[in-house]
Amino acid sequence: MPLPTDPTPYADLDPQAVLHALTLAGLPADGRLLQLNSYENRVWQAHLDDGSVVVAKFYRPRRWTDAQILEEHAFAAELADADLPVVAPLALKPLFDDPAFSLNASGATLGHYTGESGQSFRLAVSPRRVGRAPELEDPETLAWLGRMLGRLHAVSGRGRFEHRRTLDSTTFGHAARQRLIDGGQVSPETAGRWLRTSAEALDLVDQAFARHGPLRQIRLHGDCHPGNVLWRDEGQFAGPNLVDLDDCCTGPAVQDLWMLLPGERGAVSAAQSHLLDGYGDFMDFDHRELLLIEPLRTLRMIHHSAWLAERWDDPAFPIGFPWFASPSYWDQQAAELQEQIDRMAEF
Known part of the structure; x- marks a missing residue:
């Protein structure tokens, strides 16, 4: 059809x-x-x-x-x-x-x-399944989420995808950046700075993956952010419920974990500990993958910009993301990528 x-x-x-x-x-x-x-x-x-x-x-x-x-x-x-x-x-x-x-x-x-x-x-x-947002400041909530993801990865590790994409620096980073360049969506006023910082950031992403060496690649939810977790307080599905597998892919286990961590860097260590404690009840975790969190965040940023550009002809996007077409968006992206460069340089 x-x-x-x-x-x-x-x-x-x-x-x-x-x-x-x-x-x-x-x-x-x-x-x-x-x-x-x-x-x-x-x-x-x-x-x-x-x-x-x-x-x-x-x-x-x-x-x-x-x-x-x-x-x-x-x-x-x-x-x-x-x-x-x-x-x-x-x-x-x-x-x-x-x-x-x-x-x-x-x-x-x-x-x-x-x-x-x-x-x-x-x-x-x-x-339909309804629920509320998870309370990610609560240690028990984080441990419960970790247990759920550990169980999920124990099941997903038994098979592999034949058709879904793989999350890596080529697919989500270099290819996405090139689509933005080819499409001419980057604001001319800030193109030089964005091109420079995005290239430097992706170079550091490549280095981080190279340092890690061969990754254990498993089937992932792929987009496991708090908006895709519905929390129920009682009933058959009490606890966290995962929705929207639209972005399921193959990649490292940490991809399904890092978006559940707080944005404040000072709170990450404790939250990470609770999440991984629960995860470890059902699945071993390669702690070297923690060094991939900032590289994965960088890939998500560049991929998101490419996604917005590719959907710009859809009338819903200019309404929902009016700032995307402004020079200030690309100036902000360049600044945030510079922050990512600084963070990745620490490791």
């Missing part, structure tokens, strides 16, 4: 289209919809006729292949089957044949929906 080439492919994905897609997927809704916050994909909460509540994700066209999406789904299902608190997509069961909807031939968790305009969308539906 062809994917849209329109830079604004979500323009026709209105509530009526969402309800139609859910009905064709075998999940008729009662009309109550809530669009959830997501820039990369389009995500809707829907109340179904049977009283349940689900979350429908319409994937951004051309970002992932079907094989990559199905690998995400299989990973989520594997973790859920191991009693990890991860929300896995549902198997879709169309109630009748309709040319506007089909299941992927390789997996029933991925549907293809074609709207009235002819635009095609890939759809996955998961049960």
